[in-house]
Amino acid sequence: MKCATVSVIGRPSVGKSTLINTICEMKVSITAPTPQTTRNAIRGIYTDQRGQLIFTDTPGYHLSDKTINKRMQDITISALSDSDIILYIIDATRALKEEEEAISSILSKVKVPIVSLLNKSDVLTDDQKKDAKFFLEQNVKSAEVLECSGLNDEGVDEVLIALFKLAKEGELLYSENAYTDQPxxxxxxxxxxxxxxxxxxxxxxxxxxxxxxxxxxxxxxxxxxxxxxxxxxxxxxxxxxxxxxxxxxxxxxxxxxxxxxxxxxxxxxxxxxxxxxxxxxxxxxxxxxxxxxxx
Ligand SMILES: Nc1nc2c(ncn2[C@@H]2O[C@H](COP(=O)(O)OP(=O)(O)OP(=O)(O)O)[C@@H](O)[C@H]2O)c(=O)[nH]1
Ligand SMILES: [Mg+2]
Known part of the structure; x- marks a missing residue:
């Protein structure tokens, strides 16, 4: 059996929570078209015959000095420090600017493997994909770069394959029916x-x-x-x-x-x-x- 904790990180509204809900086949984390929906580190648990992946959804990383944003940044950073794998999600339909650079600079300091994921593949143009892949090549040491649509459940199986490949052997941390641990x-x-x-x-x-x-x-x-x-x-x-x-x-x-x-x-x-x-x-x-x- 394999078991790994996976922190999901990315700018606001890239589709982190939507993807986790698709993977867990359950509304684990709320979603909305407006940015900064997720405010806490929220766990979503996925188990199959390969083992267990424990996802931590994090608040979208947003550069801002406001007290509340600082708190949310801290939550994201601390989630990174206790995960076995990082799933870094990019929404390439928007220009990749300072915030993306801030995230990649944080990721350059982590020691665990990073799977980079271009989400919203249902609406991405070839140029947008090319630009995002170029950005990743230049800025992030990814174990793999994948594409998916969390909303339409396309390419998500490949994401799970990549994560299980990186996961280590270990006992399940939660029961196989669990999908979250929120109070x-x-x-x-x-x-x-x-x-x-x-x-x-x-x-x-x-x-x-x-x-x-x-x-x-x-x-x-x-x-x-x-x-x-x-x-x-x-x-x-x-x-x-x-x-x-x-x-x-x-x-x-x-x-x-x-x-x-x-x-x-x-x-x-x-x-x-x-x-x-x-x-x-x-x-x-x-x-x-x-x-x-x-x-
Ligand atoms: N077209 C498309 N839209 C998506 C996809 N995934 C998410 N969205 C939309 O993007 C918006 C934001 O989705 P969320 O899952 O809330 O994004 P998030 O990254 O969790 O956002 P924060 O919690 O604010 O950081 C919603 O309107 C989703 O429906 C996708 O694969 N394709
Ligand atoms: Mg969210």
Whole structure:
């Protein structure tokens, strides 16, 4: 049996979380068209007859001095230090600039093998592929360079073959049915955040976090009651999330309900969702400690 931990790194929106979900055949990590969706190191576990790959999804590496971005950069860097293999994902539909150089400079210091991956092959032109491969040749010591579409599940088997080839012999670290190790509260808060940010555009996804205040499980009645807050930075933003006549919050609730229900098959679910504002939470160390506590 082979077993390896694989850190997945790349700029925001290159498709890291989408690929991990495709590999694990499960929504392990939330996704959105807006950048900086993933905020924590999130594990997705894949097991087959070859062994086990434990992926760590990381926040997209974004150059910025803001407190919250610094925290996210730290999470990404520390994920690299305890992995056996690095899967470096590039979205070559966008120009490869400073951020890509910053990542490749970080990667030049790591000792473990790197698999470089051009993602979004479904929309890549030949020129874009050529430019990305040239960039990689010049800047990254890759064990392999591959192409795939995480969204369409094309070329993903080849990625697994490459990773298993680099993995060492070892016992499985998780049971063969496991696909993640995230605490329940965190999974629920992420589902709600995903449904919220997918309804919003511009800066709003960045000013939101979700707090699950209570989960009450009644075994006798087979019922679950969840109370959660969607938290923005300013009062004015609350109205956008609630929407005209509560239109948006109703949609968020409906979509989140469907997905949270899957976590509790056979139980009735009550989801109490509220919106509140908390000024400047992105600079508040106590809030950040809560959001970024180690999973
Ligand atoms: N065309 C195409 N789009 C993709 C592919 N993979 C992901 N996307 C899209 O790219 C966007 C970002 O995907 P995510 O998986 O959230 O990206 P990420 O790298 O995890 O982003 P952060 O968490 O913000 O760092 C979404 O709109 C995805 O649907 C792909 O293979 N092809
Ligand atoms: Mg992500």
């Amino acid at each position: 329940l509260e965190f999974r629920i808060s992420e589902i709600i955040r995903e449904k919220t940010i997918n309804l919003l555009t511009d800066e709003l996804p960045h000013v939101i976090y979700v707090e699950v205040a209570d989960i009450e499980y009644n075994e006798e009645e087979q019922s679950v009651w969840v109370r959660a807050f969607i938290i923005t930075e300013r009062d004015g933003q609350k109205g956008i999330i609630v929407g005209k006549g509560g239109e948006n919050i109703k949609r968020i609730r409906k979509e989140a309900f469907k997905e949270i229900k899957k976590i509790f098959p056979g139980s009735t679910l009550q989801l109490d969702l509220r919106v509140k504002a908390q000024a400047k939470w992105r600079n508040n160390q106590i809030v950040l400690d809560k959001i970024f506590r180690t999973l």
